[in-house]
Amino acid sequence: MSNATRLATAIAIVSLALSAQPAAANLELENPLSQKVTVVNATTQQQAIADWAINRYEAAALPLPAVTITFHTDSDGCLGYLGFYDSTAQTLDMCNWGQHYKITPASTLLHELAHAWSFEYMTPADRDEFTAHRGLDDWHHEGIWWHMGQEQAAEIIAWGIGGTEFASPYVYEADCSELAEAYTVMTGTEPPHQSCG
Numbered sequence: 001m002s003n004a005t006r007l008a009t010a011i012a013i014v015s016l017a018l019s020a021q022p023a024a025a026n027l028e029l030e031n032p033l034s035q036k037v038t039v040v041n042a043t044t045q046q047q048a049i050a051d052w053a054i055n056r057y058e059a060a061a062l063p064l065p066a067v068t069i070t071f072h073t074d075s076d077g078c079l080g081y082l083g084f085y086d087s088t089a090q091t092l093d094m095c096n097w098g099q100h101y102k103i104t105p106a107s108t109l110l111h112e113l114a115h116a117w118s119f120e121y122m123t124p125a126d127r128d129e130f131t132a133h134r135g136l137d138d139w140h141h142e143g144i145w146w147h148m149g150q151e152q153a154a155e156i157i158a159w160g161i162g163g164t165e166f167a168s169p170y171v172y173e174a175d176c177s178e179l180a181e182a183y184t185v186m187t188g189t190e191p192p193h194q195s196c197g
Contacts, residue, residue, distance in 0.1 A: 163193025
């Protein structure tokens with residue numbers, strides 16, 4: 001048997017072995033640019049939203065840290081917010097607030113994953129640079145939500161990778177060039193999407 005035949009046979013055996021592995025029931029997603037992202041308690045629609053959001057980060061070459069995303073059937077579990085990321089526990093909770101909110105689950109998830117990204121990959125010096133660039137007092141300002149560096153960072157990351165599908169009342173009135181510049185300050189790259197409308 002020639003070396004080429006042996007190699008072809010080995011590849012075929014490995015391919016068969018891999019195809020025989022059971023599916024992971026779509027609960028754990030392995031993003032090549034991240035560690036493991038686990039989705040818990042998701043409906044088919046919520047799983048599709050999670051897949052979409054994770055793919056947005058992958059397409060933007062922004063690695064995600066290990067995080068468990070849990071979908072809740074009510075408004076409990078998110079400390080009174082639509083979504084909540086806990087950097088210590090590496091958990092992200094998504095809550096159901098009904099249909100009267102203009103902010104979509106997809107945009108909320110992009111925003112909360114941006115918190116995960118910024119807490120994992122931005123150093124204290126990076127955060128200081130971003131808050132100074134945006135003219136803010138600090139990264140975690142006690143007071144007005146929009147004056148927090150961490151919240152502006154999450155909105156701008158989500159805007160940059162979400163494009164027109166990211167519906168945020170806190171971004172659409174801002175100047176696109178300023179948002180793009182802030183995105184670049186954080187990530188070192190230009191945002192994939194730069195629409196403000």
